[in-house]
Amino acid sequence: MAVIIAFNAVLILLALAVARGMVPMKSVGGLVAGFHATIGITPPTEKQLRWVIVAWIVSVLLIVDLILLLFVYVF
Numbered sequence: 001m002a003v004i005i006a007f008n009a010v011l012i013l014l015a016l017a018v019a020r021g022m023v024p025m026k027s028v029g030g031l032v033a034g035f036h037a038t039i040g041i042t043p044p045t046e047k048q049l050r051w052v053i054v055a056w057i058v059s060v061l062l063i064v065d066l067i068l069l070l071f072v073y074v075f
Contacts, residue, residue, distance in 0.1 A: 004068060008061065015057040018050060025049050032056070 017023050029049055036043040044052040 004065075008065070011057055011061045015054050015061075018053050018057065021050070025053075028053060 014023075018028075025046070029046075032049060032052060033043040
């Protein structure tokens with residue numbers, strides 16, 4: 001349980017740091033552009049990059065939490 005709480009806390013803090021501009025976009029911009037190119041969609045512009053990264057972090061957090069919820073209550 002402590003690992004799940006720590007994982008959620010780290011991702012929330014990371015999303016806040018990205019949203020507030022504390023993380024340089026050049027360090028993660030290449031990763032986002034590469035991922036978007038891999039799945040075949042248009043990469044975001046520089047203006048949109050920060051919020052796209054926040055959306056990816058929130059999506060990962062929701063997916064992992066919902067999978068864990070399903071494992072606990074369904075199986």
